[in-house]
Amino acid sequence: MSDVANTEPDPRSRPRPQYGEYATPEEQRARIQEPAPWQREPAAPIMTDAPVDGIPSAPVVAEKRQHPIDRIITFALLAYGLVNVIASIPAFLDYGAYAETMLGVMGVDAQLSDPAAGEPWAIAAVIVLAVGWCVTTALSVWNMRRSRVSWWIPLAGGVVFSMTAGALMVAPLMNDPAVWQALLDSTRL
Template identity: 40%
Template sequence: MTLPGDAAGERPRPQFGEYATPAEQAAHVRHPLPVPPVAWPESTEPDPVAKRQALTSGRILDRAVAVALLAYGLLSLINAAPATMDPRPLLDMLGLDSSELGLTTTGGWGIAALVVLIAGWALTAWLTWRAHRRGFRSVFWIPLVGGFVFNLVSGILVSVALLSDPGVLDALLRQQGS
């Protein structure tokens, strides 16, 4: 196939200007300025003075809120431990007679719920501490999210334990009908 202007094997002429020769291309190439070498710090530990200056009042308040939420979570965990193992107060709160149902323990589901709460609090505390050490701008949300997620999972486990008992399920259904 022959192109227009390709009579003797020449390249076609461009419509808008000429092709630059390699010498012309080299003349128009900009050479970047040399980059100075980067001086890496000897220590990976942050400067204590800079670290103290970095803790502004907003960051101190954020850390205080995170610690308060972790402390509240620990107290909630201590208070929730008996409730995950003994369903009688929960059944009484639902208006069901726990002595009539004969359910005295949540069994393995209650133990799993307690383990989830303990492991969840420990993981949340570790993640909060790690985010604080790495200098995250805000860490108060970590205990909030951790508390929500692990309490939700624990509540589901306790609900499975209660609803898997036919007597409790029947009593709840009878209560709904009346």
């Protein structure tokens, strides 16, 4: 028999392994920071620091959708609302002039019996507008940071808080007996 069949191969003659040849697929992905197939599209950002076989895994961050036109429209509506709130403050705080204007628009020739009674209502309306704008802005920014469509929030906030402030401003007019008498007299003609 020949000696060649019984001899073991020389370990020096064997080729050296290539980089990563003996690593598991998970170890290879962790080294090259590639997510596993089941981790490629997570619903929320996942930050894990738990080591897999002694190798810390790379954080996988979900891609957020961007809405640049929505952001522009939202900020434009918020800016318009801020200008509206600032312009309304002096008009509301001069309740006598506001009441005359409203009565003129309604076509009623009347004077408020107590114009000073409307001032607390006007202050409340200003507070409602200012706080409403702040709440609307906070909700809009919070919604935009979560990459959600936000243009409707300033519109809804503007409608709700403007109508509430308008109702507060009209309340003293509707409670004044002189205005009611003038309204009744104008409907009899």
